[in-house]
Every structure is written in structure tokens, then in C-alpha cells.
Amino acid sequence: MEVVSYKNVETFVQHLPEVTALGVWIKAIIILAVISAIAGFGTYVERKVLAFMQRRLGPMHVGPYGLLQIIADGIKLFTKEDIVPQNANRFIFMVAPVITAATAFIALAAVPVFPDFTIPEWIPVIGGTFVPSIASDLNVGILFVLGMMAAGLYGPLLAGMAQANKWGIIGAARTAIQFLSYEVVTGLSILAPIMIVGSLSFVDFNAAQAGGIANWLVWKQPVAFILFLIAGFAETNRTPFDLLEHEAEVVSGYATEYSGMRWGMFFIGEYANMITISVIAAIVFLGGYSTEGLGWLWIMLKIAFFFFLMLWVRAAWPHVRPDQLMWLCWKVLMPIAVINVVITGIVMMV
Amino acid sequence: MGLEQFKNRNVGQQEYVLLDLEHTPQSPMGKFKQVVKRTFKPELFVGLGVTMREMINALFRGQMHTIKYPFEKLPISPRYRAIHEMLRLLESGHYRCIGCGLCEKICISNCITMDTRYDENQRKEVSEYTINFGRCIFCGYCAEVCPELAIVHGPRYETASEQRASFSLFEDMLTPIDKLNLQQEYDGFGAVTPNADENIKKTPLAY
Numbered sequence: 001m002e003v004v005s006y007k008n009v010e011t012f013v014q015h016l017p018e019v020t021a022l023g024v025w026i027k028a029i030i031i032l033a034v035i036s037a038i039a040g041f042g043t044y045v046e047r048k049v050l051a052f053m054q055r056r057l058g059p060m061h062v063g064p065y066g067l068l069q070i071i072a073d074g075i076k077l078f079t080k081e082d083i084v085p086q087n088a089n090r091f092i093f094m095v096a097p098v099i100t101a102a103t104a105f106i107a108l109a110a111v112p113v114f115p116d117f118t119i120p121e122w123i124p125v126i127g128g129t130f131v132p133s134i135a136s137d138l139n140v141g142i143l144f145v146l147g148m149m150a151a152g153l154y155g156p157l158l159a160g161m162a163q164a165n166k167w168g169i170i171g172a173a174r175t176a177i178q179f180l181s182y183e184v185v186t187g188l189s190i191l192a193p194i195m196i197v198g199s200l201s202f203v204d205f206n207a208a209q210a211g212g213i214a215n216w217l218v219w220k221q222p223v224a225f226i227l228f229l230i231a232g233f234a235e236t237n238r239t240p241f242d243l244l245e246h247e248a249e250v251v252s253g254y255a256t257e258y259s260g261m262r263w264g265m266f267f268i269g270e271y272a273n274m275i276t277i278s279v280i281a282a283i284v285f286l287g288g289y290s291t292e293g294l295g296w297l298w299i300m301l302k303i304a305f306f307f308f309l310m311l312w313v314r315a316a317w318p319h320v321r322p323d324q325l326m327w328l329c330w331k332v333l334m335p336i337a338v339i340n341v342v343i344t345g346i347v348m349m350v
Numbered sequence: 351m352g353l354e355q356f357k358n359r360n361v362g363q364q365e366y367v368l369l370d371l372e373h374t375p376q377s378p379m380g381k382f383k384q385v386v387k388r389t390f391k392p393e394l395f396v397g398l399g400v401t402m403r404e405m406i407n408a409l410f411r412g413q414m415h416t417i418k419y420p421f422e423k424l425p426i427s428p429r430y431r432a433i434h435e436m437l438r439l440l441e442s443g444h445y446r447c448i449g450c451g452l453c454e455k456i457c458i459s460n461c462i463t464m465d466t467r468y469d470e471n472q473r474k475e476v477s478e479y480t481i482n483f484g485r486c487i488f489c490g491y492c493a494e495v496c497p498e499l500a501i502v503h504g505p506r507y508e509t510a511s512e513q514r515a516s517f518s519l520f521e522d523m524l525t526p527i528d529k530l531n532l533q534q535e536y537d538g539f540g541a542v543t544p545n546a547d548e549n550i551k552k553t554p555l556a557y
Contacts, residue, residue, distance in 0.1 A: 053401040055408040057416040316397040332385070 019132045026119070026126065027135045031108050039271035040070040046311050053315035080260030087164035088257065096162060097262040100155030100269035107148035108272060110134065110141040111279045112202055112289065133289075140200040145280060146186060149235060149273060153179040155266065156237075156244055160254035171253025174243050174322060181329040182234035182241075188337035189227035192344040193217050193284050206288035218285040223340045225285045227333055229309075232277040234325070237270055239314035243322055278306035425544075426505055428537035431490045434481060435504035436524040437536075443527055446500035447520075449474035453492035453501055461485035462492060479520035483509065494539055502536030 044059065044067070051058030059066030084090055112133040121127045138144050153175060160172025194200060196217065197208045209215045218225045234241040245253035255266055282288060282302035289299035320328065375381045407413040417424060426432075438445050449466035465478040493502050501523075525533045 049405075052405045052408050055404055055413060055415045057414060057418070060418070312398060312401065316401040317394065332389075 018130065019137075020129060022126060023129045023131045024135055026129060027131050028109070030131070031135060032105060035105065035108060035272050035275060036268060038275065039268045040074060042271045042274070042307065043073065043267070044070050045307075046314075049308065049311040050315050053312070074264075077261050077264040082260050082262065083257070085163055085165065085257045089162040089164075092158050092162035093257075094262070096155050096159035097258065097265035097269070099158065100152055101265040101272070102269075103148050103152035103155065104269040104272035104276065107145045107152070107276050108279075109136045110138050110144045110148075110202070111276060112206070112283065134202065137203060138201070141202045142190060142194065142200045142205075142280070142284070145276060146183070146190070149276065150179070150183050152269065152273065155269065156254040159258065159266070163254075163257040165256050167251040167256045168254055170250045171244050171256070174250070175254060177322075178234055178237075178241065178243060178325060181326060182231045185227055185231040185329060185333045185337055186235060188334065188341060189224045189231060190280075190284060191337075191341050192224045193221050195341070195344055195348060196220060202283050202288070205284055209287040210290065213287065216285065216287040221285070221340075221344070223336060225281075227337050227340070228281060228285070230328075230333060232281065233310065233313070234329075236273045236277050236310070238274070238310050240317050240320050241325060243319065243325060246319060274307060274310055275303065278303045278310075281306050426507065427543050428541035429539060429543075430505065430507065431488045431493075431503045432507040433483070433504055433509060434492070434518070434523055435502055435536075436479075436520060437500055437502055437533060438525050438527070438530055440530065440533070443530055445476070445524055446498045447476050447479070448498055448500070449476050450497065452495045452497070456491045456495045458489060458491065459485045459487050476520055480517045481523070482515055482517050483511070484513075484515045490539065493536065499536065499538075502538070504536075505534075 047069075048058040048066075059069040062068045062072045084093055117131055119126050119129045119131065134141070156175040156179075157172050160168040160170075160175060162168075193205070197205055199205070199208075205217075209217055233239075237244050243249070243253075245255050250256075255263055258266065279299075282299055286302050287298075289296055372384075375384050408415075436445060436447060449464070451464060451466070454462045454464045461482040461484075463478070463480050463482075464476060466474050467477045469475045488503075490503060496502075
């Protein structure tokens with residue numbers, strides 16, 4: 001296996017206009033608004049897809065085909081009473097959902113979410129501003145995103161421990177073991193592609209896979225791809241691994257005592273994390289985006305595919321037990337990830 | 351028809367498959383082999399395929415199960431006992447009730463009250479007829495005892511009301527004279543459901 005040459009990276013970067021602070025601000029607002037909306041729309045899509053897979057119709061009555069259901073849900077969440085339980089640690093209880101939502105959105109700062117564009121000149125004040133595709137193009141983008149998602153662990157953990165509820169405590173304990181364990185698998189599985197590309201920047205990853213499906217890293221690193229997907233499901237708290245708030249066992253886990261918009265923030269954070277994992281998987285393994293033509297549409301389709309996969313899996317597969325979860329992580333996935341890294345290293349050396 | 355068919359009590363499709371349940375492996379090597387075997391079995395993808403197939407069936411092959419209830423309704427059995435209706439004679443349009451009073455007599459919850467008198471032709475006519483649907487238990491005796499098939503059970507089963515006593519007058523239950531051609535005959539108590547043949551095969555009448 002030869003090391004990918006990325007002499008086209010410089011040309012790729014150089015033709016972009018200068019990124020100003022105003023552009024980054026606009027980008028941040030776009031990310032916040034659009035991802036919040038998509039997270040809300042994601043709940044609608046999830047309910048619809050799960051319904052179709054069970055041969056039901058799903059929400060149908062609010063608006064055409066139930067499209068305005070998310071607005072109804074939003075009104076409900078915003079107007080609900082904000083209850084803080086009696087023995088709860090008030091401050092931590094109230095701040096925990098903000099941690100989840102904030103870390104999820106901070107992680108999105110280093111991810112290229114939408115194509116870059118320049119605001120037309122005729123718009124006053126902000127006209128002519130270049131809005132980059134990444135709010136903050138770090139050269140350690142992947143590390144930053146994974147680190148931020150790992151920091152998101154504090155949201156459920158603190159929420160569960162602050163609410164003076166036994167289900168919350170169990171949920172918090174499960175959060176700690178699940179997120180910490182699968183962080184290892186995520187890091188190790190994505191290490192092999194990082195070794196091949198030789199960079200932690202998403203732009204470099206994108207450039208290294210330019211030029212067709214044959215160049216996608218998923219063909220060189222199929223094992224890492226599957227491991228990353230499995231770990232991504234665990235990190236975003238999706239079914240087969242949604243033990244944090246598994247209703248049948250722990251009522252609602254860390255979110256038991258939450259209601260209204262605080263619970264809604266956990267929800268938005270979870271959906272934003274799903275989008276982040278989908279974006280990482282699409283860029284690191286499935287070739288990412290291309291700047292010319294309809295390249296931006298392709299990455300949207302890739303992201304949508306991963307999002308759909310999460311819903312699909314939820315409709316099809318049952319949960320695992322917590323001990324099976326740990327067994328899978330430490331006895332199966334982690335050894336495979338290490339072996340994959342070692343083999344990748346040997347192949348690169350030879 | 352021979353006795354063979356009746357003696358076969360296995361009513362299903364007779365396509366049972368015996369599961370090959372292996373014993374739990376004891377040795378480490380056996381456990382490892384089991385893990386590898388289970389890992390590379392396509393069972394999980396079979397599950398994904400099933401849900402995808404159902405989604406395609408529901409969306410594109412018209413196998414959606416949902417009934418949009420207030421707008422769509424399932425057909426009810428001809429034996430169903432819902433709100434009563436008073437039928438008319440198809441020829442003359444006159445109501446069928448002859449004022450015999452059997453329904454009032456047989457009503458076990460005493461919810462039917464009727465009064466009759468002789469009209470100018472010395473025929474009995476119904477002067478007053480009410481059913482208190484707050485008391486009615488929809489046993490169906492009135493419709494069964496009626497000699498003229500005058501009082502029957504209609505298909506209207508949404509009977510929620512705002513008060514406990516809910517009286518229905520004779521004129522309300524009577525088929526409107528301009529809708530006489532739409533009047534449905536009540537199949538009654540011996541009526542069989544349209545799919546009775548399929549159902550009865552599961553519980554044969556003779557041994």
C-alpha cells in the first residue's frame with residue numbers, strides 16, 4: 001500500500017477566499033439553526049421510518065402527512081413546566097442538558113457540514129462575506145470532534161447523578177461505562193485511516209479520497225469502517241446499545257426526572273451527535289464531498305444514508321445486555337481494532 | 351368426507367421446522383468457534399432485510415395496516431348489536447311496528463317504553479316509543495323477539511354521549527321516508543359473517 005500523495009491539497013485549499021470572523025459567525029448561526037431544525041426533523045423522520053417498517057402510517061394529522069408534528073412537539077416542549085426534583089442538586093441538574101447540547105454543537109464546529117458559499121454583494125452589511133464549509137478548520141479536526149463527543153459524556157453522567165433518582169444513578173453508571181469504553185474503539189478504529197492519510201484534518205481526508213469511488217478509504221479499511229460504525233452507534237446511544245435510557249430496565253435512565261425543554265436539549269444533543277457521527281463516517285470512509293458540481297448533494301446523501309441506517313437498525317435489532325455490551329467492546333472490538341492498526345502499520349512499512 | 355381430515359388436529363400449515371439448538375460449548379476453543387460462527391452468520395442482515403421488506407410492502411404494495419379510524423372504518427359483523435333502528439315497509443313506506451309490545455315486555459333492563467292507541471281505521475298505531483340508551487345493555491332480545499322485523503340493530507356503534515340518560519324517540523330511529531330505498535335489512539342473529547367458511551374450518555362441527 002502506498003502512502004497517498006496529496007499534492008492537490010494545496011491547490012484545493014489555495015483557491016478559497018479568506019475566512020473572516022463575520023463569515024465564521026454566520027456559519028455558526030447557520031449550523032445552530034439548521035442542525036437544530038434537522039434534529040427536530042430527525043425525530044419526525046425517525047417516527048415515520050419506524051412506522052413504515054412496522055407497516056403503520058406514523059404521525060399524519062398535524063399538517064400534510066404530519067409534517068408540522070415537530071412544531072407541535074416543539075410547542076409542547078417549550079411550554080411544559082420546568083420541574084426540578086426536591087432532593088436534586090439544583091445547579092448541576094439544570095446545567096447538565098446544556099452540556100450535552102453544547103458539546104454536540106461544539107463538535108460540529110470542526111466538521112464540514114454544508115458547502116462553502118459567498119453571500120451576494122447586494123445584501124447589506126454582510127454582503128460579499130465568504131462563509132466557509134467548516135466553522136473552524138482545525139488541523140486536528142478529527143481529534144477535536146472525538147474529544148468533544150467524549151466530553152459530552154458529562155451531560156448524561158451529571159444529569160443522572162444530580163437528580164436523586166435511582167434510575168438516574170443507574171443510567172449515569174451505564175453512561176460512564178458505555179461512553180468511556182467505546183471511546184477506545186472509536187479512537188483505535190479511526191487511527192488506521194489517520195495513519196494512511198497522515199493527517200487529522202477533514203479537508204486532507206477529503207482531498208486524499210478525491211477522484212471516484214475507487215479511492216474511498218472504506219475499500220482500504222473495511223474493518224475500521226465497521227468498527228467505527230458499531231462504536232458510533234454506542235457513542236450516540238442508538239439501539240442495539242441504547243442502554244442509557246432503556247425504558248424496560250431503567251425507566252428513562254439519566255433522563256428520568258427531566259421534562260420540557262431540558263429533556264428536549266438532551267434530545268437535540270443526541271440527534272446532533274448522530275449527524276456528527278454520520279458526517280465523520282461519510283468524510284473519513286466514504287469519500288466526503290467534492291467542491292465542483294453536485295458534490296455537496298452527494299455528501300448530503302451519504303449523511304442521510306447513515307442517519308437512515310441508524311433508524312433502520314433500531315427497527316430491526318433488539319438491545320444487548322450491559323454485560324454483552326462490555327464483552328463486545330473489550331473482548332471483540334478492541335482486539336480487532338488493535339490488530340487492524342498493527343496490520344495497517346506493517347503494510348505501510350513494507 | 352372421510353374421518354381423516356377431522357382427526358388431524360394440527361390446524362396450521364404443517365410447515366414447522368425443528369430448530370437445531372446446539373449445546374453450550376464448554377471448552378474455550380468451542381466458545382471461540384461459536385463466537386466466530388455467530389459473528390459471520392448473516393442473521394443480523396436477515397433482520398434488516400425483513401424490516402426493509404415490510405417497509406416496501408407497506409409503502410408500495412398497499413399493505414399498510416393503519417385504519418384512519420374516524421375517516422375509515424372496518425366492516426362490522428352482521429350480528430353486531432349497535433344502536434337500534436326502526437324499519438319501514440318497502441311497499442307502502444309505513445312503519446313495520448304493529449304495536450304488539452313484545453319488545454317492551456322482553457327487555458331485561460326495562461329501557462323500552464311504548465304506548466299504543468287505535469287510529470281512525472281501528473288499527474293499532476304507536477303513540478309513544480322511547481329507548482333509554484343509558485340503560486340499554488344491547489342484549490338484542492327486542493330485535494330477536496320482534497315478529498315483524500321492525501326493531502333491529504343498526505351499524506352505528508359510536509355511542510358516547512354527554513349524559514347518562516339518553517333517550518331515543520321512535521321518529522329518530524325510524525328510517526327517514528326519503529331514504530327508504532337505502533334501508534338495509536338486518537341479517538339478525540343467525541347471520542354468518544362473510545368469511546364464515548374460512549373460520550368454521552378451524553373448528554369443525556362434526557368429529
